[in-house]
Amino acid sequence: MDHPYKTLEIVRENTSSSVFHLILNRPSQLNALSLDSFAELPKALSSLDQNPDVSVIVLSGAGKHFCSGIDLASLSSISARASSGGDRGRSSELLRRRIGSMQAAITAVERCRKPVIAAVHGACIGGGVDLVTACDVRYCSEDAFFSVKEVDLAIVADLGTLQRLPRIVGYANAMELALTARRFSGGEAKDLGLVSRVFGSKSELDKGVTMIAEGIAAKSPLAVTGTKAVLLRSREMSVEQGLDYVATWNSGMLISDDLNEAVSAQMMKRQPRFSKL
Template structure:
């Protein structure tokens, strides 16, 4: 009983902070009975371009959802006709211009300010990957530059048939630096990643599916929203410990040898295979019923 009260208090505190509001995001729990939360890029007039505020708010939202007991899966979507126009460039919200201006008059100071700014922006997107709850991207319309780097940090990527993807950095005379060049080769293979990054060409939803950038394509935005919600709900209904463990092992195994990955999952399961969720899953299977898993 005390554990239930603690979980309830933690949930209430986290949800109150989530409701406190964001400037660039909208964080909601569409179905109070499901463990699915939606993080929506919410600057439609700017085509959801990533501003300094967005880079500050994305990791805050992900951290809150990571420690919210009722959050079992996260949907990352966007408001308006397009998913994301990339980093906001050339205006008062340009984070790189602001960093460069901070070191005006001293090229070394300016270079260090830019380096820190890039590292901070990288960390903001890595927060999506580090969130222990699986993040499912729902992409529609244009997904440009930094937008592609956002979805590359997600665990599952889906899109509507009107979606397009493009890494424009090479055409802006810069190198993509927020994770696309590190994550895309592992998602779509080196050749496809090099094709996208070196040509700056735009690809359609179906080509994105063919190369493995997305796993599912839906005919419309409405079908995308419904389909992704269904995927996230299915994940949320599974054992939270098994889901979080699977994500952790997948990420760990991506960056190490097969032998090191096998050692990691053996160590993980040495502790987790004694969970009450495993016992409940076996009982439910034998009794031909739906399992009721423990709360976080």
């Protein structure tokens, strides 16, 4: 499909499908995240979020690798601009705003109402880990490898890995990965809980993730988006608060045409047909 992006591509492989693919599209730079990437990512996600034809988004990378991290030229540019001013306080304030803007680009994955599934092959390093930890579900191919690389560049990972990774793999595991910056395999990522499944090859990954995404897309969009919203909000709440929140959510959403359609389809042993969101 047509798109105005320099670093991304949006693909709908089947016109009858509500699964859309958001592809990091800088293969000659190993899909390193540039300043353009951070500007375009929230725009693309907002576009997909607001498109009623979209039910599920699959995030992947073009070429041999998923993402090699933040583009080093962009990183140097940010640092140079922030340090070019004469006043240290103002330079620091500018740098803080730039970091906040980049953080918001990654958080846009989480804030998208539609579920975002990461399909990782090859390298997933630094900013790539920031990106996948913001996704809702993660899968990888057998050749995938990961690294929380920032400490090797003399910086503290600041785009979400240190906040999200411990919730996924546990505090101790996240601490060890972040301090050592060591490379770990897709198999270890599965053992840690970072990915849900490892596929034998890139082609198997693409087929398998598309099938999973199609299965989610066939479900009630109200139930799917609601499940994502409640799970994300519940991270910040006690069990009692979370139960109260979902009760309030369902009091507004439960009595819907989707519920009637799901029950009717079950009784008639047919596939349900839900309206677009």
